[in-house]
Amino acid sequence: MDISAGWDLVVIGSGPAGEAAAMQAAKKDLRVAIVEDQKAMGGNCTHWGTIPSKALRHQVRQVIRTQRNPLLRGIINPRDVRWQDLIRRTREVIDSQVQVRTDFYIRNRVTIFAGRGRIANPHEVQVDDVEGRTHLLETKNILIATGSRPYHPADVDFDHPRVYDSDTILTMNHTPRHIIIYGAGVIGSEYACIFTGLGIRVDLVNSRDHLLDFLDTEISDALSYHLRDQGCTIRQGEEYKSVVADEDGVTLELHSGKKLRADALLWCNGRSGNTGNMGLEMVGLEPNNRGQLAVNERYQTEVENIYAVGDVVGWPSLASASYDQGRFCAAAIAGDEIKQVKDVPTGIYTIPGISSVGQTEQELTEAKIPYEVGQAFFRNLARAQITGERVGMLKILFHRETLAILGIHCFGYQAMEIVHVGQAIMRQPGEHNTLEYFIDTTFNYPTMAEAYRVAAINGINRIQR
Incomplete structure (x- = not known):
């Protein structure tokens, strides 16, 4: 056994949270030291989650845009695009990352x-590498x-070649004509858009009454x-009873x-933290049922x-938030002030995309806050x-009396980029x-960001009539 002493911090996992923590601690x-059990750095985010799914989405959007362009229509048929070819391009992005x-x-x-990596005691991490050595x-x-990782109920056979989760779908070696997606959360909704964009028939089964009801x-x-x-x-309010897979x-x-x-x-349908078989019982830590x-x-x-x-602590389980959690945690270990991740924007890479920050109309209504809405329709x-x-719109929710920005909600082209303009203004003092700000500021024309000026004027007109 190779004994390596004198570490200030050992990070287990090289996803966004682990990477950010390691970089911040090194700068302090x-x-x-960082421990990673996959063949390459980047964690699940790079290899199985955020990067591959967003790379797939981009390629499908390119196919859709080609079909919509009058000058290019007919050059490519979405149904002729093979899943294996999309995955091959996605691998190139992963390798670059x-x-x-x-x-x-x-x-x-x-x-x-x-x-x-396995925790031996509060001050020792044992690493068994691929060559059989122990550190x-x-x-x-x-x-x-x-x-x-994706949650696996015991009564579903995930070893069957026609049953996939959000990791193994990246290994699918055929292009289905019809696919069932069970679970209409963020991941399920994103993949539903990817498959429908390829002309594949999709049944999206949602256990709730509304799609993404936190929006x-x-x-x-x-x-x-x-x-x-x-x-x-879309099949709302449905729960599975059984899954039976055969050759066909x-x-x-x-x-x-x-x-x-x-x-x-x-x-x-859900994810579970990767906390199994890593020695938590040796230090008296017990994770919850997820x-x-x-x-x-x-x-x-x-x-x-x-x-x-990161994901092992639950909410918000977003790569962006995990990155900040890692930085803030490492800074606190080094003796800096304690910071918490807050005002996290939601970014959902459906087609079209969705992004929001701040409160929703439902939340403001329940809190009895007098608000008004400013809208800009992309058309x-x-x-x-x-x-x-x-297709799409920008909504600004603001206080009727103080005009303070309370929420930004965007659906459509570049929604995940557009939302940050509103986020920046919401974070300003007083x-x-x-x-x-949006009424008095000159925006480049023509741009998507101009939607803020349009929405702001629409909103101010509602209270000045």
Whole structure:
């Protein structure tokens, strides 16, 4: 056994949370090691989650845009696009990301241990590498940033070649004509858009009564409409009873008595933290039934020198938030002020995309806050007309009396980029975070950001009549 002593921080997991923590700790002059059990750096985000799914979405959007362009229509048929070809291009993006991320560790002199990390005691992490060697890392602090994996109910056979989860769908070697997606959360909705964009018939089964019910209702309804318009069948308020797979396809039986038959099934119903078989019992830590660990405002577990960030602590389970959690946690370990992730924007990479920050109309109504709405419909914007991306809208929710911005909700082309303009203004102090900023500021024309001026004027007109 190789014993390596003198570490200030050992990070287990190299996803966004682990990477950010390692980089921040290194910049604070801490001696840092990172442990990763995959063949390359980047964690689940790079290899199975955010990067591949967004790369797939981009390619499908390109196909859709080509079909909509009068000059290019007919050059490509979405039904002729093979899933394997999309995955091949996605692998190129993943490889590029791995190289970028690996360079970060080299430049910041963070030592990488490739292998499975296991906590031996509060100050030791055992790493068993792929060559059969064992390393014992003696450290002052341990950070768990092992991410999450798709939740697997025991009565579904995920070993069957026609049953997939959001990880294994990237290994599918055929292009189905019809697919069932069970679970209409963020991941399920994103993949529903990807498959419908390829002309594949989709049954999207939602256990709730509304699609993505944490969103502003108007935005959620807009997504439902456009999914259906693209040929997706959404089945609300349904629970599965059984999954039966055979050589020709998969049958999903629902408690309502319905039976759905398709070429393949994609299971997108929840995720579990990757906290199994890593020695938590050796230090008295017990995750909840979804594999998640409880932490305080410093991202500290019940064991004083063991921390956790990212998907293993639950909400918000977003790569962007995980990155900040990692930075803030490492800074606190180094003695800096304690910071918490807040005002996290929602980014949902459906087609069209959705992004929001702040409160929804439902929340403001329940809190009895007097608000008004400013709207800009993309079909009226010159930039959207030029690009052909006319579907969508920007909503600004603001206080009727103070004009303070309370919420930004965007559905459509570049929604995930547009929202940050509103987010920046919402974070300004005092009178600087009001609707008047958008009215008094000159925006480039024609741009999508101009929607803020249009929405602000629309909103101010509502209260000045």
